[in-house]
Amino acid sequence: MTTTTTAPTSTTVLDATGVTMRFGGLTAVRDVDLKVNTGEIVGLIGPNGAGKTTFFNCLTGLYVPTEGKVAYKGTVLPPKPHLVTQAGIARTFQNIRLFANMTVLENVLVGRHTRTKEGLWSALLRLPGFKRAEEASRARAMELLEFTGLAAKADHLARNLPYGEQRKLEIARALASEPGLLLLDEPTAGMNPQETRAAEELIFAIRDKGIAVLVIEHDIRFIMNLCDRVAVLVQGEKIVEGPAEVVQADERVIAAYLGEPFEGAPGKEEAAEVEAAEAEADAQSTTEGDEK
Amino acid sequence: MTTDIPMDKSTDTAKVSTAEATPIIPLPQAAARGITVAGSALALIGTFLAWTWTREFPGNLTVTGYPGGLQVLTLVGSALTLLFALSGYGIKGLGWLTPGGKNSPVLLAALGVFGTTGYAIGAISQELGGLVNLEPGAWVSGIGALVALIGALGLPVDQPYGAGEPTPNLWGRIRHSLTAPDPGRAKELPSWAEILIIAGGFGVGLYVFAYGIGTEYSELFIGFLIVAAFGFTAITRAGLLKRLSALTAKHRNVTLGAAFAAAICFPFTQTNDQFALIGANILIFATVALGLNVVVGLAGLLDLGYVAFLGVGAYAAALVSGSPASTIGVEFPFWAAVLTGAAASLIFGVVIGAPTLRLRGDYLAIVTLGFGEIFRITMNNLNGNSGPDVTNGSNGIPQIPDLEIFGFNLGVPHDVLGHELTRSANYYLLMLVFTAIVVMVFRRSAESRIGRAWVAIREDETAATAMGINGFRLKLLAFALGASLAGLAGTVQSHVSYSVTPEQYQFAGSVPPNSAFLLAAVILGGMGTISGPLIGAALLYLIPAKLQFMAEYQLLLFGIALMLLMRFRPEGLVADRRKQLEFHETGQLDVPEDKPLPEGATGVAKAGA
Known part of the structure; x- marks a missing residue:
């Protein structure tokens, strides 16, 4: 956790500058800058409706940002999802979007789409490269299924996997496109603590492969364990960014999550006094009740 | 969310004791089987007798000793019923006929015989003006078909009701009696034998198809449709189709070749x-x-x-x-x-x-x-x-x-x-x-x-x-x-x-x-x-082409057929494995069981290595 935001040795993978997204009169994301460096796990947190997923969609080309630009390893990304994936950014979805009626293996093979070249003619005429490419794809996909622990279920339909494994499959599918940056949208939503811990280890393992990770999450403990750096979005604006402990202690963050204290709000001492008084009153009222 | 529930269900129903397998008509099992065999044999014999006295009814049903036209259909249907019923006796050499359901194929085949014979009798009396035009052969086959159907209804059902499940009403029980469990895994045969079976299957398919195209009058085609539909369902329930499709899945190129060869043979079966x-x-x-x-x-x-x-x-x-x-x-x-x-x-x-x-x-x-x-x-x-x-x-x-x-x-x-x-x-x-x-x-x-x-x-x-x-x-x-x-x-x-x-x-x-x-x-x-x-495409082309008398109602009937299909078999006649799973929660088909994974953080251990 000693690494600071700008480690001089690492290079920038993702560089989003001034990203703004407006839907009509509503500004969902306002002028957000974010950098992700190689070998880093960056967290993106914020209350519901803060614009985290919208920001993700801007990064991956699903939305065309109203202003600002997104660069991957120095080149500005075109706002087309398939070109973004081809460039090297892969993502998962907040509400799982697997190809439900394809098998687990096929799902991962679809993820290989950008990294293989075999076209229709090659498939129809079964040109010499076809079989080789297909086998290589399969081998790579099986490797990824081993990595995520789904190899035993390669022939199952994706829709038949339990929830936690569907999340893992989404990650495996995203990894199949050989990304340099992986965007995870709430990867532990709906998971129990044990599954969450497994997910955490999986993400560390992905980081160790040299893939930078940007993760949206609500589970603060998860984020604090996982991330080298955390950015906080509130109402579409990035209010703070820094190492986990710093962000956790930041008053604006606490305010965003727990609510802004109003003018002349009671401080800690007053609160303690009030509590004590209430406890006393409580005790009295119960004894009074008994007397009656 | 998981599919464990349907999987468990399917295995459970197979395990429940057969005590509650009550037939629709309460008959002792031996008697029911005997009646079925006798009835279908009677129907079969009847086809060798004359059914009517005049050649005005198409197909010449007047000859004794040589079945023709609709008689052939009754003959084939009752032979099928007889075979399935005899297979239920455990006669050596017939067991392969019913790897799945034992009794529901009998019932279905008997229904097919009853349907086509009944249709033939009805058509003869309607076209020639009254039941007087029937010769004894028609009565023999008709009564035989009815007896066989009654006997088949007396056979115990293949899939017993689950313990604690309430016994459904009559309609529900009839529907239930037409279901059958899936066949178990087939014995390994040498691959030449398997290929021979595939070729034989396509040969039969070609023959049935060519017969359907070659039907020369609509009465025969309707009879053909009845027998083909019930016979096909009976063969499916008997588990033969599952066996065959397992073989075709194993030898896919052979299957394609056989299908192509059968298709090439088709014009050689037609003179018209x-x-x-x-x-x-x-x-x-x-x-x-x-x-x-x-x-x-x-x-x-x-x-x-x-x-x-x-x-x-x-x-x-x-x-x-x-x-x-x-x-x-x-x-x-x-x-x-x-x-x-x-x-x-x-x-x-x-x-x-x-x-x-x-x-x-x-x-x-x-x-x-x-x-x-x-x-x-x-x-x-x-x-x-x-x-x-x-x-x-x-x-x-x-x-x-x-x-x-x-x-x-x-x-x-x-x-x-x-x-x-x-x-x-x-x-x-x-x-x-x-x-x-x-x-x-x-x-x-x-x-x-x-x-x-x-x-x-x-x-x-x-x-x-x-x-x-x-x-x-x-x-x-x-x-x-x-x-x-x-x-x-x-x-x-x-x-x-x-x-x-x-x-x-x-x-x-x-x-x-x-x-x-x-x-x-x-x-x-x-x-x-x-x-x-x-x-x-074959069905949609053939049915209107053969039944020209109903040209006016064609689109109406077509619409009804589509609605029924969407209600009862939304994945279509030939189900893609995916589609079948999509529409019916039947659990996993043909998928190997999970290999047990080590406890704990699955896969991540490997990932770290």
Whole structure:
């Protein structure tokens, strides 16, 4: 956790500058800058409706940002999802979007789409490269299924996997496109603590492969364990960014999550006094009740 | 969320004791089986006697000792019933007949016999005016069929009710008695034997199909439909179909070869040019349906104007065919005409697809419907009056000459292997080559990176693009491929039907290759499969062609049939494994059991290494 935001040795993978997204009169994301460096796990947190997923969609080309630009390893990304994936950014979805009626293996093979070249003619005429490419794809996909622990279920339909494994499959599918940056949208939503811990280890393992990770999450403990750096979005604006402990202690963050204290709000001492008084009153009222 | 529940259920029902397996008619099991055997034997004997006194009823049912017409159907049905019933006795050598259900096939076969015999008796009395026209043979078979049915209803059901499940009402019990458990895993046979079985299966299939096409009067066809439907279901319930499909899945190339060989044999079973023409038209229809299956079944693009691509191919081929009515007046050799037709359809497909494929779902369907009609109206208007003279308007392009390939004139009969192949049979064989090409294109494209991308787009287009798939480009590719496959079929169609007119290429009409029927063939047969659209197209062409007396009600009956199908078998006649799982929560089929994984953080341990 000693690494600071700008480690001089690492290079920038993702560089989003001034990203703004407006839907009509509503500004969902306002002028957000974010950098992700190689070998880093960056967290993106914020209350519901803060614009985290919208920001993700801007990064991956699903939305065309109203202003600002997104660069991957120095080149500005075109706002087309398939070109973004081809460039090297892969993502998962907040509400799982697997190809439900394809098998687990096929799902991962679809993820290989950008990294293989075999076209229709090659498939129809079964040109010499076809079989080789297909086998290589399969081998790579099986490797990824081993990595995520789904190899035993390669022939199952994706829709038949339990929830936690569907999340893992989404990650495996995203990894199949050989990304340099992986965007995870709430990867532990709906998971129990044990599954969450497994997910955490999986993400560390992905980081160790040299893939930078940007993760949206609500589970603060998860984020604090996982991330080298955390950015906080509130109402579409990035209010703070820094190492986990710093962000956790930041008053604006606490305010965003727990609510802004109003003018002349009671401080800690007053609160303690009030509590004590209430406890006393409580005790009295119960004894009074008994007397009656 | 998980599928454990249906899986458990299916295994549980198999394990429940047979104590509660009460039949619909309470009879002792031995008596019931005896009655069934006696009844079906009686029905079988009856077919050798005369059923009526006059030859006025088609099929000549007056001869004693030689079954004909509808009698043959009763004969086949009762023989099937008898075999299934005897197999239930555990007679050595018949056990292989019923690896799945033991008694439900008997009941189904008995129902088929009862249906067709009853229909025959009814038809004879109705057409000749009263039951007096029946000879004793009809009564013997009829009573035999009834007795066999009663006996079959007295047999215990194959799938006992689950413990604690309330016994359903009579209708529910009848429906239940028609179900059967799946067969267990088959014994390993040497592969030559398995291949022989596949070949035999296709031989029987070809014979049944050829018999259906060759039925000469509608009474016989209706009887055939009854026996075929019940017999087919009986064989399915007996588990024979499952066994066969397990074999075909194992030897896929052999299966394709056998199917192709059986299809080649078809014209050699027909002496009548009219029936061979039905065969050729079925192949055209089926090939186009399979092309549509690329678009609808794989890529999930609902195309309601697909017949226009057939039309483009047919018109292009007609224009370069050397027909005196062609406004171009050139004559291309056949291979060039085929390429022209396919290329014209391809271009038309891209021109239509490029603007429309940016739409999704319903919008795409409406736009393609519009373009399909635009094609027909344009062909009508390019008549020299309301537009340049290209297509002769509603007169179309008649007098398309017959093809000559390598000096082999397809227009005249040829003697091959001692059998005279008529004009239609020649075209049937030519069309078969195109069908084979389309089958190969479908199979190879489906099992490739491109095919997976199509299915991914069908499943979830947003997720597919996020996986790096260029959605628009791949949809356009599917559209263009589908269009050029239809164009291929169109080039042959123009020659088979001598002329092309705009009215052949409507959205809906009474003659099958139109957009509505094509889509129906795909959905009825089973989306995303190869055999589905072929079977669907064959049924949709054959039934109206054979039952011309109900032409007025054809669309009504067709609609009812589709509704019933969507209610009871939404995945179509031939279920894609995926579709079957999608519509029926039956758990995993043919999927190996999970290998137990080590406890704890699964996979991550490996990942760290």
